[in-house]
Amino acid sequence: MADNIQSRISLYLSFAKITIRSQMAHRSAFWAGIAGQWLSYGSAFATLYIMVSNFQFLADWTAQEVLFLYAMNLLSYALGASFFFNPCINLASKIRTGEFDAALTKPVSPFGHEFYMGFNFGYLSHVTLSVIVMIFALISAGFVISPLSILTFFGMLIGAVLVQSAFLIAASAFSFFLINENPIFNLLWDIKAFTNYPIRIYPVFLQIFLTFIVPVAFMNFYPSSAVLQKEMPFAFPVHLGYFSPLAGIVLFVLSILFWNWALSKYQSTGT
Numbered sequence: 001m002a003d004n005i006q007s008r009i010s011l012y013l014s015f016a017k018i019t020i021r022s023q024m025a026h027r028s029a030f031w032a033g034i035a036g037q038w039l040s041y042g043s044a045f046a047t048l049y050i051m052v053s054n055f056q057f058l059a060d061w062t063a064q065e066v067l068f069l070y071a072m073n074l075l076s077y078a079l080g081a082s083f084f085f086n087p088c089i090n091l092a093s094k095i096r097t098g099e100f101d102a103a104l105t106k107p108v109s110p111f112g113h114e115f116y117m118g119f120n121f122g123y124l125s126h127v128t129l130s131v132i133v134m135i136f137a138l139i140s141a142g143f144v145i146s147p148l149s150i151l152t153f154f155g156m157l158i159g160a161v162l163v164q165s166a167f168l169i170a171a172s173a174f175s176f177f178l179i180n181e182n183p184i185f186n187l188l189w190d191i192k193a194f195t196n197y198p199i200r201i202y203p204v205f206l207q208i209f210l211t212f213i214v215p216v217a218f219m220n221f222y223p224s225s226a227v228l229q230k231e232m233p234f235a236f237p238v239h240l241g242y243f244s245p246l247a248g249i250v251l252f253v254l255s256i257l258f259w260n261w262a263l264s265k266y267q268s269t270g271t
Contacts, residue, residue, distance in 0.1 A: 162248030
């Protein structure tokens with residue numbers, strides 16, 4: 001079992017090295033892209049900070065705390081997307097052209113094959129910028145560093161990454177049914193936009209929707225609430241934020257099961 005896991009990790013790292021080398025083949029374009037992402041997201045952070053600062057509070061969240069919320073969303077997305085964005089977003093195109101059928105003939109599972117081939121080094125800008133903003137926000141908010149607070153932070157971050165990854169995987173699974181294109185990703189981006197702000201500013205029915213129906217609030221709101229020890233939305237369990245890692249594990253497993261179920265309904269171009 002241990003040897004099998006080690007061989008899988010080794011295989012993935014080999015593919016990742018190839019991907020990084022190919023992306024770094026045109027270094028000027030790569031670093032220009034990094035700078036562009038910094039400018040784009042940097043302006044978004046600045047705009048958000050100025051806007052909330054003018055109001056002083058946004059549903060009892062300070063400007064620094066809202067920055068942390070946004071940074072948690074960006075960091076967790078970047079870490080999850082580094083592994084899953086490429087295989088998920090490109091799946092519809094591969095199915096349409098028949099390229100995906102090659103994954104059905106490999107000695108690894110189709111999901112594993114797509115996963116191995118999908119590492120994206122381009123999210124370096126997202127990670128570095130969000131980490132810097134997080135550090136600034138935590139210092140400004142008077143975050144107390146302790147073994148428990150550090151453990152809580154990384155536990156919440158892991159949960160958020162799993163949730164982000166789960167939604168990418170689940171959205172891509174619809175590609176097996178929507179052969180020409182997959183509009184589910186656009187719908188996902190639209191829903192995720194609600195998490196740029198504390199969900200307490202929304203009506204109760206929308207808070208319930210973002211928590212229990214399409215639980216995107218576990219991407220950043222609940223993990224951030226646990227780290228910053230913020231109050232939960234009205235009538236929600238007080239410690240709901242601390243369940244973010246569990247929510248991440250459950251959603252991640254369910255997304256893979258859903259992906260494999262959708263695959264079982266797929267009819268390849270050769271049938």
